[in-house]
Amino acid sequence: MKKLPKYFLFLFLGSLYSTNLEPTFLVLNHFDKFLPNADSSLIENFSNSTFEFDSTFQILFEDIDNHENPAASHMVTIKELGEKYQVNYILFNRIEHINDRFILNGLLFNTRSGGLIHRRKIDLKQYLNGQINELNMWVGNTVGQVEKNWENNRKSILFSDPEEINYQKTPRGAAIRSLAAPGWGQAYSGKKISAGLWASTESSLSIAAIISFLNYDKAAKSFKKNSKLYHGTNDEKEVANYRTAAENDWNDHVTFSALAIAFAGATGTGWVANSVHAWIVGPRAYKNLYQKWDPKSPNTTG
Amino acid sequence: MKCHRGQLIIILACLVVYSCTIFEKDFDNPVDFEANEEKGIGAPTLVFYPKTQTKTTSDSVIVGSFIVFNEDSTKPFAGIHLQIEFPNTLLELDTIKPGLFITDTSNATPLFTYTFDSINTIDIYAYFLDTLKKDLEGTGHLADLVFNPTSTGSDSVSYDLNACEMIDHEDNIIVLKGDRGAEVIVQ
Numbered sequence: 001m002k003k004l005p006k007y008f009l010f011l012f013l014g015s016l017y018s019t020n021l022e023p024t025f026l027v028l029n030h031f032d033k034f035l036p037n038a039d040s041s042l043i044e045n046f047s048n049s050t051f052e053f054d055s056t057f058q059i060l061f062e063d064i065d066n067h068e069n070p071a072a073s074h075m076v077t078i079k080e081l082g083e084k085y086q087v088n089y090i091l092f093n094r095i096e097h098i099n100d101r102f103i104l105n106g107l108l109f110n111t112r113s114g115g116l117i118h119r120r121k122i123d124l125k126q127y128l129n130g131q132i133n134e135l136n137m138w139v140g141n142t143v144g145q146v147e148k149n150w151e152n153n154r155k156s157i158l159f160s161d162p163e164e165i166n167y168q169k170t171p172r173g174a175a176i177r178s179l180a181a182p183g184w185g186q187a188y189s190g191k192k193i194s195a196g197l198w199a200s201t202e203s204s205l206s207i208a209a210i211i212s213f214l215n216y217d218k219a220a221k222s223f224k225k226n227s228k229l230y231h232g233t234n235d236e237k238e239v240a241n242y243r244t245a246a247e248n249d250w251n252d253h254v255t256f257s258a259l260a261i262a263f264a265g266a267t268g269t270g271w272v273a274n275s276v277h278a279w280i281v282g283p284r285a286y287k288n289l290y291q292k293w294d295p296k297s298p299n300t301t302g
Numbered sequence: 303m304k305c306h307r308g309q310l311i312i313i314l315a316c317l318v319v320y321s322c323t324i325f326e327k328d329f330d331n332p333v334d335f336e337a338n339e340e341k342g343i344g345a346p347t348l349v350f351y352p353k354t355q356t357k358t359t360s361d362s363v364i365v366g367s368f369i370v371f372n373e374d375s376t377k378p379f380a381g382i383h384l385q386i387e388f389p390n391t392l393l394e395l396d397t398i399k400p401g402l403f404i405t406d407t408s409n410a411t412p413l414f415t416y417t418f419d420s421i422n423t424i425d426i427y428a429y430f431l432d433t434l435k436k437d438l439e440g441t442g443h444l445a446d447l448v449f450n451p452t453s454t455g456s457d458s459v460s461y462d463l464n465a466c467e468m469i470d471h472e473d474n475i476i477v478l479k480g481d482r483g484a485e486v487i488v489q
Contacts, residue, residue, distance in 0.1 A: 213321070213322070216322055220323075220325060223325060224325070227328065227329075230329065230331055230334075231330075231331055233331075233333075234331075234333045234351040234352075234366060234368065234443065235333075236333055236334075236370075236373075236440070236441040236442070239331050239333050239334045240334070240373070243329055243331075243334060243336065243337075246327075246329070247327070247329075250325065250327055253324070253325065254324055257322035257323075257324060260322050261322055
């Protein structure tokens with residue numbers, strides 16, 4: 001019984017010590033582009049936490065999604081790293097840039113259990129210091145310390161009111177352009193290949209229709225001329241010649257008439273289809289909608 | 303706007319379709335044996351050319367008489383008798399001239415004569431005589447009949463096929479299988 005107060009004292013001190021203990025992180029950053037202030041930003045913004053940095057484990061977590069249980073995929077390694085660096089958590093951050101977007105893939109492991117305890121994947125359009133801001137928000141979430149200005153920074157590129165969105169390009173605009181000139185709507189939507197295909201197809205069909213019509217017109221005029229000459233002579237040889245010529249012209253004018261109508265029909269149908277296609281592939285809202293970055297907006301990222 | 307666009311497309315479509323009109327084949331020259339066959343008239347055929355003509359009372363009406371053979375089955379002939387009837391209430395006979403076909407290249411007129419009953423019937427007799435050839439062969443011009451209009455109206459000049467006759471140089475009859483008249487309109 002005499003040992004009891006001593007036991008409670010140890011327990012109290014232990015719990016007091018453990019609650020005040022700063023969480024320690026081993027940060028494994030893997031960025032496809034150099035971010036100069038990434039490490040210092042974490043240190044400055046999370047003074048209650050301790051960070052160790054090591055970028056030698058680049059490919060360690062590449063295949064995490066291929067495991068049957070991703071959360072327990074690297075338990076042994078995590079524990080070993082925890083013991084080696086004497087940290088509570090391992091934070092793996094990977095940032096990839098794709099055109100004007102970047103993808104932040106964050107993994108948080110607990111070194112005591114070795115398991116994956118938190119994960120975040122963000123696909124965003126780049127904004128000023130966006131990568132650092134998103135990194136801060138991700139780490140802030142893990143340690144429960146998210147600053148308002150980080151959130152405001154992100155919100156500054158997002159439309160809060162959809163009514164404010166002004167669509168510069170619309171499917172309707174694409175359809176109208178394609179109705180005016182085949183392929184224009186597709187080109188307007190950035191579909192260069194289909195624009196070229198539509199334009200060349202419609203041009204070919206139109207030219208074929210025009211050529212057929214001109215041949216029809218030529219044959220029809222020749223038919224009328226030869227018919228008149230046929231009726232205007234009583235010379236048997238001339239009659240036979242004009243009749244043969246007129247019959248050939250008649251056959252030609254029937255053929256070219258059918259071709260002209262077929263090509264004109266195909267042109268018209270294709271024209272409408274091209275306009276419908278332009279509407280279908282027309283520019284629409286894609287993923288998130290962003291407004292133009294306002295340089296006057298305060299930048300509070302590291 | 304949509305309505306106008308639709309109308310425009312319909313108008314364009316109509317323009318394309320109706321601008322490609324298919325003309326009717328109308329091959330009906332009496333000198334054309336195919337045209338006669340299409341009308342069910344066999345060859346050799348006695349025809350007039352033109353098949354129809356419109357004149358005023360001050361004009362002369364010239365009607366050409368032709369013999370038309372199928373070019374694949376011509377028969378040589380040497381003599382011909384034509385009996386032609388004309389509407390004497392509308393026309394009066396002026397002249398009859400031999401056709402180019404039977405005068406030969408020398409422009410001679412070996413034998414060409416006619417009788418007129420002073421009413422409305424003309425009988426033409428022609429016989430081909432040449433120093434080198436005995437016969438004629440193929441489609442050709444037999445005679446030109448010149449009439450003067452006496453009143454206005456329309457009527458036709460025609461052959462009496464039963465009285466018409468065609469023979470070769472050995473006096474064998476060549477059967478005439480058809481005839482076509484000519485319409486004369488006097489205005």
